[in-house]
Amino acid sequence: MDKFTALGLEPWITQCLEAKGFKEPSPIQEQAIPVLLSQDHDIIGQAQTGTGKTAAFGLPIVQKIEPGLKKPQALILCPTRELAIQVNEEIKSFCKGRGITTVTLYGGAPIMDQKRALKKGVDLVVATPGRCIHFIEDGKLELDSLEYLVLDEADEMLNMGFVEDVEKVLKASPDDRTVLMFSATMPPRLKKIAESYMHNSITIKAKSETMTMETIDQVVYEAYPENKFAALCRIMDLEKDFYGIIFCRTKVEVEKVSAGLANEGYAADYIHGDVAQESRERLLKRFRNRNISLLIATDVAARGIDVTDLSHIVNFSLPEQFESYVHRIGRTGRAGKTGTAITLITPKERSKMSFIEKKTGAKTERRKLPFGEEMIKLRIQKLSKELAHFQENNAELEELAPIKEVAAQLLEDNSPVDIITALLSKIFGTKLDASNYPDINCSAAKKKSRDSRNFKGNTASGDSKSLFFAKGKRDGMMPKKVISFISGKSKVAPRGIDNLKVFDKFSLFTTNANDAERIIRSCNRKGMSPIVRYDRD
Known part of the structure; x- marks a missing residue:
């Protein structure tokens, strides 16, 4: 702990860190840390996820604020609820027994x-921009005593459309805070905010020790x-000890991929912006405990998922x-460990992938x-x-003894080959069965050829149609x-409805071409939005 002590941190904090x-x-x-402890400079810190930035601002703040004042002395804004919860838990672990609320x-x-927590009085607040503005405008969150205002992952707040809320909070806070x-990045709009609301700022840039392309x-x-x-299923089947996150662009795609993987027997679940908070917390606990090994997520929902030992x-x-590519793949290969980042592209995305490789300096390997x-x-x-x-x-292991006894009994009556x-x-x-794995590489596969596994629920029949039902x-x-x-509604026999998957907001199923037209005609009413249509996704 000598190096932390040398930065100016007090013994009670270094004990918590130890x-x-x-x-x-x-x-x-x-x-x-030394800059914040010695004098209160405004700081612009350019750092990726996984660099330890929460401790970089959190440790000086908990050392300098007054415990038990019961008025917000520090406010930390985060882009997502997951990150806000994570940051708060981290801050609390820095000041155990100190009396900071x-x-x-x-x-x-x-x-x-x-509301009750704010009324009772707190020393430090971690919030998402929208909820923070709500409490400020409602008069429940007073910033008169605010000394520190932290914008964590500011570029992400910008990308998510929170820029106006962030500026409202900056304007509502004292001038001397x-x-x-x-x-991670500094786009022009963020530079403009820094110029407008920060004074005599110091810029700190740090590369991640725990997150390098190498x-x-x-x-x-x-x-x-x-x-x-x-293709995803084949990769899952062959990669060793897969424990990781699968990123999708949309919520619908997240649910489809998750349902498809679960249907194939993989230990998978999903998270996106529509998942209730209680379910999120329960899911993330299961993921951290490795009760599930695959988490399918959107970029926004993955913010705040702090797991350092992801393999893929x-x-x-x-x-x-x-x-975002850098943010995504940087979640593996941390803390000196190696990781694998796998990207699936279509032929139309070749140029986009080349652009990403050029901009990030990524050295990728193309595989068949x-x-x-x-x-x-x-x-x-x-x-x-x-x-x-x-x-x-x-x-x-002693617990294998009963299993060995059963194995011995089976071998008495059956040949080893039959048992295996x-x-x-x-x-x-x-x-x-090799016939279930056709060549689906773009150089060989025609666009219509399909593997037997398809998360849209399509059957092998060429006459099969996938339908979208707007209820879940x-x-x-x-x-x-x-x-x-x-x-x-349609008088189509239940056995004609196949590969049904029910999601949170919609359902998908397949049927033959004739019944598909019949179902669409009979379930939709003129002048109203259709509730059944061909699946376009």
Whole structure:
């Protein structure tokens, strides 16, 4: 802890840091902490996610504010509720036993609980811009005693359209407060805000120690849009110890990919802006505990997910901005560990991927998707390695004794080949059949060729049509209800409705071409928005 002490931090803080497992300060902490402790300069800190910036501003703040004043002395604005919750938890861990009270203000949580906390009095507030403005305008959040105003991930707040709210907060705060702006990038609008509201600011730039391109293997696969999900499944099947985030561009795509993966037997779940806060927190806990190994997310929803040991990141959809590509893949390969970033592109996205590579300096490797017998060979190799690893590490465990007894009994009445065949069939089903893995590489696959796995729910039949139904779980719809509704309106037999998947806001199903026209005609009313249509996504 000598290096933290040398920065000017008091013993009670270094004790907290030692308990948290901190060993030495990161570059952004080394630069920012002494400046904030010695004098209250406005600071512009350019730092990526994973650089330790929360401690860079949080440690000096908790050391300098007065515990128990019960008036907000520090306000930290964050772009998302997840990040706000994470920052507040981190701040609280820095000042255990110090008597500093905090509150997190964000949408999607009971507002009365937040009102009561403010009325009782707090020393430090972490908030999202919208909820912060609500309490300021309502007179519940008074900033008269504010000494520090932190804009965390300021560029992301700009991208999410919070610039007006941020400026309102800046105008509502005292003129003599210290402004700390932390951002991965510095677009022109952000520079203008800094010039207007910050005085004698110091700029600090720090590269991440825990997030460098050198620790990340970047791989690119190419597939036609209709084969992207099949490509994803093949990648999941072959990558070792996959624990990561799969990024999609839209909420609908997130739900489709998640449902498709769950249907294929993967331990997957999703998070996006429409997921209720209680569900988010429960889901993130399951992800951190590795109860699920795949998290499908949008860029915005992934903010605040602080997991440092992710093995993989997948760009199922390319991000709109090259900075987002850096943010995404930077979630793996941290803390000196290696990681893998996989990007799926379509032929039309080749130039966009080249642009990202040029702007970020990324060194990517183009790979072909395995197919046919090659896919089976790779699966067997992976399975053999997993079995050898299991035997090496678990052969002598006492809890395996009952299982070994059962194995011995089975071998008395059956041949080893028959037993292994039955087990593999039970575990893998048809996934060891080479015919289920056609060549879907763009150089060989025609646009109409499809793998048997498709998250849209399309069947192999060329006459099959995928339909979108504008009602989901939020409307009280369950699979039986959807089938009953569609069948009742159209008189199409329930067995004609196939591959049904019910999402939060909508449902998807397939049927033959003739029944599809019949369902659309009978379920939609003239002059009203259609509730059933062909699936365009």
